[in-house]
Amino acid sequence: xxxxTPHTGSSGQGLEELLEELRRRxxxxxxxGGREAPEVYAAVHRWPTCADVIILRDxxxxxxxxxxxxxxxxxxxxxxxxWQYHATPVWTLRAVLTLAEPGTPGAPLQALRPQxxxxxxxxxxxxxxxxPTSTTEGDDGGPPACA
Numbered sequence: 009x010x011x012x013t014p015h016t017g018s019s020g021q022g023l024e025e026l027l028e029e030l031r032r033r034x035x036x037x038x039x040x041g042g043r044e045a046p047e048v049y050a051a052v053h054r055w056p057t058c059a060d061v062i063i064l065r066d067x068x069x070x071x072x073x074x075x076x077x078x079x080x081x082x083x084x085x086x087x088x089x090x091w092q093y094h095a096t097p098v099w100t101l102r103a104v105l106t107l108a109e110p111g112t113p114g115a116p117l118q119a120l121r122p123q124x125x126x127x128x129x130x131x132x133x134x135x136x137x138x139x140p141t142s143t144t145e146g147d148d149g150g151p152p153a154c155a
Contacts, residue, residue, distance in 0.1 A: 026101035039137040059083045070100035071125040084128040091116035
């Protein structure tokens with residue numbers, strides 16, 4: 009898979025700007041299916057009780073979801089999610105970046121059955137590269153605490 013191509017939607021914010029916002033917010037990038045030519049791009053932002061996950065499959069398909077985390081939770085194979093969104097990469101990134109933080113008003117709490125696109129097939133997860141998206145000096149790298 010080639011990286012999703014830049015696309016600017018009606019708000020004027022394109023894919024590159026949205027990916028930069030992920031880096032600014034310290035999401036961790038996962039490349040599945042080989043370092044030289046990954047088949048799937050994913051990013052994870054961990055909170056104390058859950059994780060937000062984005063999966064970019066190609067320039068037309070992306071998914072995002074919030075998964076509750078317990079010891080042993082595989083965020084790339086969720087059994088339950090509290091929120092999910094499936095659309096183009098630009099719209100999916102916009103949706104997840106505007107999702108209310110856990111523990112704040114408007115944060116999703118309902119337990120939902122994840123749609124099939126909530127996850128990365130086990131066969132692709134044999135070859136993965138993980139890259140932190142930011143190395144800001146003086147930052148401990150941890151997510152902000154949830155209320």
